[in-house]
Amino acid sequence: MKYIDEFQNPDLARRLLDEIHATVTRPWALMEVCGGQTHSIIRHGIDQLLPEQVELIHGPGCPVCVTPLEVIDKALEIASRPEVIFCSFGDMLRVPGTGRDLFRVRGEGGDVRVVYSPLDALTIARQNPDRQVVFFGIGFETTAPPNAMTVYQARRLGVRNFSLLVSHVRVPPAIEAIMQSPSCRVQAFLAAGHVCSVMGVDEYPELAERHRVPIVVTGFEPLDILEGVRRTVAQLERGEHTVDNAYPRAVRPEGNQAAKAMLEDVFEVTDRSWRGIGMIPGSGWRLSPKYREYDAEHRFSVEDIRTSEPAECRSGEVLQGLLKPHECEAFGTLCTPRTPLGATMVSSEGACAAYYLYRRLDISPAPREATSVV
Incomplete structure (x- = not known):
C-alpha cells in the first residue's frame, strides 16, 4: 500500500537506528508535539529501540486531551437543551466533564449525534430548521479549516440554526509556553507534519532561534519518526538549532494557502486555556466578528461556565512532558479507558490511552534490545 508499507520497512528502520546510535554521544530530550506520533512511537516500540541517551517526551499534541474541562461542561449544558441537536466526532463523547459526559447526556434524552464531518452537521441543520444544531x-490547525469552511457555508446559504462550539488551539504558542516553563527539559521538537501541511513552517524559525532548539517537521509512520529523530540528534550533536522539513511529501514551506485564507476570514487569534496546562496567550482561535452570530457559546449564553480540574488526575503533567503516563498513581487502576479520569485516557491520540493499549503498565526500564518496529 503506497506510503504505508515502504515507511514501515524494518531494514530501513535498522539503518536509521544504526546511524542514530553512531551519532549520539550524550543525553538528549526530544518532544513530539502530536498525539498521532506518540501512538506510533509506543505502538512500534520506537522509544525502546533508540539509544538510552535519547529520551522522547510526549507533548500536548492530542486535541481532545487539551480541550479544557470548562469547554466540555459548556458542551454538556448545550447538548442537554431540548431544542438542540448536538453533533460531534465520536472521540469527544466519552471525555469526562464535571460528573458526566456526552454519552450520559444522550442516555438522559439529549439529541447527541456522531458525525464524520462538520458539513454533516450543516446538512442536519438544513434538514431540521425548527431545531438548533451545534457542532x-x-x-x-489541522481540523480548523473544514470547521471554518462549514461556518462560511452556513453564512453563505443563510442557515441560521447552525452554530459552532469552538475550542481550536495553535501549536507554536504551546511550544513557546513549554520552553518558558521553569521545569522544561525539552531540547528539541518533532513538529507535527499535518499541522505544518496546513500552516507551513513560517512561525517556527523564530522559536528555534530564540530558544536555541532544533525543530524538525516529522510524519507519522515509523520511518518518518526515526528520520525526524536522526535529523534532530544530528543537529543537537552539532550545536545547531534550525527548522528542518523531514516530511516534504506532505509539507510545503508556505503551507496550504487556500486553507490559511479561510482561517483568516472566519477566525481570529485569541488566548485559550489548555486542559491541565492553563491559559496560553494567543494559542487559540475564535470566530471573527463577521461570523460571531454562529458562536454557540454566545448563542446559548454559556460563556461564564468555569470549572476546576479533578485533583486525582495528573494529565496536565503528562501533557507538559513532566510525567510518563504509567508514573501516575491512578494509571491502570482508578483511571482506565472504561473509567477515565481525564481526556488523555479517552482520546485515540492520548498518551495515557497509548500506554494502556500497548501494555506499558509499569515504570520498569524498557528493554533496548528489540530488533523490529513492525
Missing part, C-alpha cells in the same frame, strides 16, 4: 469544533 463541537475542536482541534489544532
Whole structure:
C-alpha cells in the first residue's frame, strides 16, 4: 500500500537506528508535539529501540486531551437543551466533564449525534430548521479549516440554526509556553507534519532561534519518526538549532494557502486555556466578528461556565512532558479507558490511552534490545 508499507520497512528502520546510535554521544530530550506520533512511537516500540541517551517526551499534541474541562461542561449544558441537536466526532463523547459526559447526556434524552464531518452537521441543520444544531469544533490547525469552511457555508446559504462550539488551539504558542516553563527539559521538537501541511513552517524559525532548539517537521509512520529523530540528534550533536522539513511529501514551506485564507476570514487569534496546562496567550482561535452570530457559546449564553480540574488526575503533567503516563498513581487502576479520569485516557491520540493499549503498565526500564518496529 503506497506510503504505508515502504515507511514501515524494518531494514530501513535498522539503518536509521544504526546511524542514530553512531551519532549520539550524550543525553538528549526530544518532544513530539502530536498525539498521532506518540501512538506510533509506543505502538512500534520506537522509544525502546533508540539509544538510552535519547529520551522522547510526549507533548500536548492530542486535541481532545487539551480541550479544557470548562469547554466540555459548556458542551454538556448545550447538548442537554431540548431544542438542540448536538453533533460531534465520536472521540469527544466519552471525555469526562464535571460528573458526566456526552454519552450520559444522550442516555438522559439529549439529541447527541456522531458525525464524520462538520458539513454533516450543516446538512442536519438544513434538514431540521425548527431545531438548533451545534457542532463541537475542536482541534489544532489541522481540523480548523473544514470547521471554518462549514461556518462560511452556513453564512453563505443563510442557515441560521447552525452554530459552532469552538475550542481550536495553535501549536507554536504551546511550544513557546513549554520552553518558558521553569521545569522544561525539552531540547528539541518533532513538529507535527499535518499541522505544518496546513500552516507551513513560517512561525517556527523564530522559536528555534530564540530558544536555541532544533525543530524538525516529522510524519507519522515509523520511518518518518526515526528520520525526524536522526535529523534532530544530528543537529543537537552539532550545536545547531534550525527548522528542518523531514516530511516534504506532505509539507510545503508556505503551507496550504487556500486553507490559511479561510482561517483568516472566519477566525481570529485569541488566548485559550489548555486542559491541565492553563491559559496560553494567543494559542487559540475564535470566530471573527463577521461570523460571531454562529458562536454557540454566545448563542446559548454559556460563556461564564468555569470549572476546576479533578485533583486525582495528573494529565496536565503528562501533557507538559513532566510525567510518563504509567508514573501516575491512578494509571491502570482508578483511571482506565472504561473509567477515565481525564481526556488523555479517552482520546485515540492520548498518551495515557497509548500506554494502556500497548501494555506499558509499569515504570520498569524498557528493554533496548528489540530488533523490529513492525
